[in-house]
Structures are given as structure tokens and as C-alpha cells.
Amino acid sequence: MARKKKDIVFEVEDPLGRKVALIKRTYYGHILRRHPGAGLFLETLEKTVRNPDSIIKDKWGTYHYYKKVEPKVREFFHPSATYLWVCVNQREGKFLVSTCETVQKEKKGRLMWPKK
Numbered sequence: 001m002a003r004k005k006k007d008i009v010f011e012v013e014d015p016l017g018r019k020v021a022l023i024k025r026t027y028y029g030h031i032l033r034r035h036p037g038a039g040l041f042l043e044t045l046e047k048t049v050r051n052p053d054s055i056i057k058d059k060w061g062t063y064h065y066y067k068k069v070e071p072k073v074r075e076f077f078h079p080s081a082t083y084l085w086v087c088v089n090q091r092e093g094k095f096l097v098s099t100c101e102t103v104q105k106e107k108k109g110r111l112m113w114p115k116k
Contacts, residue, residue, distance in 0.1 A: 009042070012050040014065070014095075015113050020049045020088055022097040035101045037077050038084065044070070045100055048086045055113035056106055063088040063095070064107050077102045 011021040022045070031038065038045065048067035056064045065086040074081050081102035089098045 010046050012046055014049055014055070015052065016055065018095050020095040020097065022046075022049075026097060026099075030098075031100060035099065038100045038102060041076075041084070044084055045086060045097075048084050048100075049088070049097065052086075052113060053083075054106060054111060056109040057112050058107060058109040061090065063090075063112070064109065066103075066106050069102060074102075080104055 007024055009022040009024055009027045011019055014020050027042075044067070048065050052065040052067050054066045056066070058064065065088060066083040067086075069077070069081050069084055082104050083102065083106065084100065085103045085106075086100045087098045088095050090096075
């Protein structure tokens with residue numbers, strides 16, 4: 001199903017050359033409702049997808065993008081927050097953000113970025 005530009009909050013290219021989009025329905029319907037703090041840092045969320053510290057693919061094919069939390073973000077959430085985590089799923093050939101929040105450690109899986 002083709003998405004209209006007006007339905008997209010942002011679309012950026014990740015380090016693996018894929019276009020990843022955050023749609024309004026996910027942003028307003030899930031992220032801001034369930035993780036309001038993380039949703040307030042939209043620019044940081046976008047930077048995490050565009051330039052993550054790491055991308056991990058789990059055994060179910062979900063991609064997990066991580067970026068070290070900046071001090072201003074850490075103060076807003078929790079002092080022990082280490083990363084902003086953005087979860088990306090592939091649906092119908094499109095890569096879409098499904099959720100985000102702050103976490104203390106990365107999930108297990110195959111390291112996709114940076115390449116070793």
C-alpha cells in the first residue's frame with residue numbers, strides 16, 4: 001500500500017542504504033501515547049535511524065537501532081538510560097518505525113552496523 005507524503009512524519013536513509021519511515025499513525029497513535037518522553041525527541045529519533053551507533057537484527061527479522069543517549073535526554077528520562085532504541089520492521093518491502101524508548105542495554109542478535 002502506497003503511503004501519501006502527508007501520512008509520513010519523516011523518511012530518512014539509514015547507513016545500510018534503506019529508506020526508513022515513521023508514519024503519523026505510529027507516532028501519534030503509539031509512540032506519543034505509550035512512550036511520550038521518547039516521542040518528544042523526534043529529532044533524536046530521526047538521528048538514531050539516520051546515524052545509529054549500532055543496528056542489530058534479531059531472530060525474527062526485526063531491526064533495532066541504538067544511539068547513546070545525550071545528557072539532555074538522559075536527564076529527562078532516567079539517569080540510567082544508556083540508549084535511545086528505535087524498533088524497525090519490514091512490511092510490504094518498506095522499513096517502518098514501530099516503536100522507540102530509552103533502554104539500558106542492546107538486544108541480542110546479529111550486528112548489522114557498524115560492520116566488523
